[in-house]
Amino acid sequence: MIAPETLSAVQQRFPSVPGYLSACTSGLPAHSTTAAMRSFIDEWSTGRMDAHSISAQVEECRALFASLVGVAAERVAVGTQASQFASVVATAVPDNGEVLCVTGDFASLTHPFELEQHRGVTVRYVALEALAAEVRPETSLVAWSHVQSASGAVSDAAAICAAAAAVGALTCVDLTQAVGWLPVAAGxxxxxxxxxxxxxxxxxxxxxxxxxxxxxxALRPVAAGWYSADDPWSSCYAGHTPLAAGAGRFDLSPAWPVIAGTVAALETFAAIAAIDPALAHTHALDLANATREGLGYTAGDSAIVTWRDADGADLAAMTRAGIVASGRAGNARVSFHLWNTPDDVAQLMTALGR
Incomplete structure (x- = not known):
C-alpha cells in the first residue's frame, strides 16, 4: 500500500493533465524537466550556451541511467535513437547467423537486423510466449522488447535468457516500454x-x-564520431580518434537541446526510486488492473492495457471525452503512470459506456 501523502508528493512533481493515458506513447515532463528545457532555450538565445557544460550533463545522464538499471556507468552508451543502437548490435551477429525476434515487435528494434540479409543473416519471428522455447543451436542473438508496444505484454525474461545461454546466444532486450514503471536489472x-x-x-x-x-x-561502433572517445573534446579532429575504453565507444553525438531536460527527468526518477523503488510499478499496475476489471478482463502484469478496437470506435469515444490514448495494430491502448489517479479510470469507463 502506498501512503497517500507519499503518492501525493510524487504526483506534485508532474503537471496535472486529467485523462492523459499515454505514457506508452510519450511521458509527461516533470516540472523540473520543463524548467530545464526552458533554461536551455534562454541560454541558447542569449549566446550563453556552454557546450562543455552540456558534455558534463551527458555524463550525469550516463550515471543516472546506470543507477536506475543497476549497472556501472562505464557500461552505458548515450545516444539519440533506439534504432541506431540496434544497428550497432546487429554487427555482433555473425555471417549466416540467426536473430530470433517477436512477431509484431517494434520496428526500431527489428528492422536493423533485417538489413543484415546481405551477410546471410536470417531474422526469424515467433510469438512472444514461445520465444524461449524457439531458441535453437543456430540462434546467434535473441532480440525482443521486454514490454511489447502493441499489446503491453511483459516477457518472461528469465526463461528467455536461460534458453539463450544454453546455446551460447546473445540477448538484446529493448527496455523502452519498461524502465520507469517496471523494475529491471540491465545486468x-x-x-x-x-x-x-x-x-x-x-x-x-x-x-x-x-x-x-x-x-x-564484439560490436562495431558503426556511427563512431567525435563523441566516441573517453574525452570527446580531445578527439574532434582526424589523427587522434581513440575509442572509449568502455561502452562510451558507442556514444552518439548528443542532441544538445534535450540533455538538460534528460538530466532533470532521470533525477526525478532517481529521487522517486529513493523514496520507494516499487512506487511507480505498484501505482501503475493498480490503476491498470482497475481498468481491466472495469472492462471485464482478468488482472494482468502490465501498466499498458489493450483491447481489440479494429474500427477505432473506442479510440474515437475516448478522444471525444478528452482522453489521450492511442491505437496500435488494431488495438485501443491506454497506460498508467505516476501522474494518473482513479479519476482517470472513472473518466475512461464513462467514455466507453462501461
Whole structure:
C-alpha cells in the first residue's frame, strides 16, 4: 500500500493533465524537466550556451541511467535513437547467423537486423510466449522488447535468457516500454536498449544502451564520431580518434537541446526510486488492473492495457471525452503512470459506456 501523502508528493512533481493515458506513447515532463528545457532555450538565445557544460550533463545522464538499471556507468552508451543502437548490435551477429525476434515487435528494434540479409543473416519471428522455447543451436542473438508496444505484454525474461545461454546466444532486450514503471536489472542481459521519452519522461532524443563487460569488441561502433572517445573534446579532429575504453565507444553525438531536460527527468526518477523503488510499478499496475476489471478482463502484469478496437470506435469515444490514448495494430491502448489517479479510470469507463 502506498501512503497517500507519499503518492501525493510524487504526483506534485508532474503537471496535472486529467485523462492523459499515454505514457506508452510519450511521458509527461516533470516540472523540473520543463524548467530545464526552458533554461536551455534562454541560454541558447542569449549566446550563453556552454557546450562543455552540456558534455558534463551527458555524463550525469550516463550515471543516472546506470543507477536506475543497476549497472556501472562505464557500461552505458548515450545516444539519440533506439534504432541506431540496434544497428550497432546487429554487427555482433555473425555471417549466416540467426536473430530470433517477436512477431509484431517494434520496428526500431527489428528492422536493423533485417538489413543484415546481405551477410546471410536470417531474422526469424515467433510469438512472444514461445520465444524461449524457439531458441535453437543456430540462434546467434535473441532480440525482443521486454514490454511489447502493441499489446503491453511483459516477457518472461528469465526463461528467455536461460534458453539463450544454453546455446551460447546473445540477448538484446529493448527496455523502452519498461524502465520507469517496471523494475529491471540491465545486468541480466548482454545488451539493453532504451529510449527515455516514454516512461522516463525525458524529451525525445535521448537513448541509452548497456553492454555487458567483455562484449565491447564484439560490436562495431558503426556511427563512431567525435563523441566516441573517453574525452570527446580531445578527439574532434582526424589523427587522434581513440575509442572509449568502455561502452562510451558507442556514444552518439548528443542532441544538445534535450540533455538538460534528460538530466532533470532521470533525477526525478532517481529521487522517486529513493523514496520507494516499487512506487511507480505498484501505482501503475493498480490503476491498470482497475481498468481491466472495469472492462471485464482478468488482472494482468502490465501498466499498458489493450483491447481489440479494429474500427477505432473506442479510440474515437475516448478522444471525444478528452482522453489521450492511442491505437496500435488494431488495438485501443491506454497506460498508467505516476501522474494518473482513479479519476482517470472513472473518466475512461464513462467514455466507453462501461
Amino acid at each position: 541480466d542481459f548482454d545488451i539493453t536498449i532504451c529510449h527515455a521519452y516514454k516512461w522516463l519522461c525525458a524529451p525525445r532524443g535521448s537513448a541509452f544502451m548497456t553492454v555487458r563487460a567483455g562484449l565491447d569488441d
